[in-house]
Amino acid sequence: MNPAETPEITELIARLCDERDVAILAIEHDMHVVAGCSDRVVALDHGVKIAEGALTCRASALSVRLVSNLPADVSAPRGPRTGDGVMPAPGGSVMPAPDLAALRARFSSLSRDFVYLDAPGGTQTPDEVGAAVAEVYREASGNTGAPYATSRRLDELVDEARAASARFFGCAPEEIIFGANMTSLNFMLSRTLGRELRAGDEIVVTRLDHDGNVAPWLDLASDLGLRIRHADVHPDTTLDLAGLERQLGPRTKVVAFPWCANSTGTVVDARAVCDLAHEAGALAWVDAVQYAAHEPMDVRAIGADVVACSAYKFCGPHLGIAYGRRELLESWRPYKARPVPMEPVGHRFETGTLPYELLGGLLATFSYLDSLGGMARLAAWERELGERLLAGLPPGARLYGLPTMAGRVPVFLINFADVPSALLSEELAKLGFGVWSHGSYYALGLHDRIGWGEALRIGLAHYNSPDEIDRFNEALAGLVAAHAPASAAAAGQP
Secondary structure (H helix, E strand, O other): HHHHHHHHHHHHHHHHHHHHEEEEEEOOOOOOOOHHHHEEEEEEOOOOEEEEEOOOOOOOOOEEEEEEEOOOOOOOOHHHHHHHHEEOOOOOEEEEEOHHHHHHHHHHHHHHEEEEOHHHHHOOHHEEEEHHHHHHHHHHOOOOOOOHHHHHHHHHHHHHHHHHHHHHHOOOOOEEEEEEEEEHHHHHHHHHHHHHHOOOOEEEEEOOOOHOOOOOHHHHHHOOOOOOEEEOOOOOOOEOOHHHHHHOOOOOOEEEEEEEEEOOOEEOOOOHHHHHHHHHOOEEEEEEEHOOOOOOOOOOHHOOOOEEOOOHOOOOOOOEEEEEEEHHHHHHHOOOOOOOOOOOOHHOOOOOOHHHHHHHHHHHHHHHHHHHHHHHHHHHHHHHHHHHHHHOOOOOEEOOOOOOOOEEEEEEEEEEOOHHHHHHHHHHHHHOEEOOEEEOOOOHHHHHHHHHEEEEEEOOOOOOOOHHHHHHHHHHHHHHHHHHHHHHHHOOOO
């Protein structure tokens, strides 16, 4: 939304800012409420637009939400510094950080004396999401398409879930496909595309990919006689775009890549990869599982053809969501039961009855994220948490990936030369910190390329606190110091 195109809203914003000393306003509206506007959130600082992003929940009417910046509400003073509850915003102003005490109170799991730093494997879920799942079972159990109240509630629920997911992705509701998870959706959609592929056609994957975006293509290649090409990475785990371009040719049909690496947090220039794919006449097929968990998405802006993610990575239920460009989906012949309707186009790829209760939970998830200011605001807060963690890592930590938060999300892969990562993970759990130790983290190509052996993966979410980060780094440093000499002696080192 351009505030200049809606002077009555801009005037209201300016007046409220002046009267209430409000730093940020979010304008929510349905596209039918304000003519000429689409569903957006606009952040303003005293009436001046400083950020804009897609809504993450359904808005039925125009509303104005105020985020107070009064001293009573924000303990840290406004200023250029970060690290104490304020975040830099575009234009040099400062956004207040999320109210951690209030948002953490919405999670029963966070009331226990345990620190969850395992977000890449799955985030904690706010109680309201579980309550929404239970409500669907109580109030709308059954199926769609019948002329009575519970069935009609399910019809409305599915429509609302498509609309909210479309705003989250930046696409049209009919382009949304629901499934079990990203991997299941990838197997189903790649198999559907396989109807059009021929022996000798080529698929390009990358060494950054989770195997959920590689194995479907390997299986399809085995069945159809396709050729799989692998795009390499630089030593810092960034994707080698020039190398990827050299893998493209006249038989390339798909370029499959992650928007963000699940292992190291490295972000890929998705628009650049999509452009290269299209220049070669291929489809751009994106695994957005980790990116969607940390950054706002706009699938049309990057030019993607297929994008898939899983809601349980961003505080939602165990549910997969995919976007497929409408023209592409309409050209495919789906695997489906014959009576299943062909419209909306995404629905023809949803096999069987949808998990309506999880769609209810998904709607609650989007509402939760929007209540905190949306993904852009949470991304800024997570970047600050990530910088804090990086700055406090113990001496001797080997970090795989980019050294700062530039070009990454807060997912960190580390190990120590003299201390087994599995031992650290077990000891940290005893101290109340949840982090994984694993080998490949399903990123088989990157694991082969970089060769880290086994490592700890530390993954932050917006509900983590600076105090948790500091305590974790302190505990990790203590364990490394306690175990390193014994490890060195056991290895026969002086």
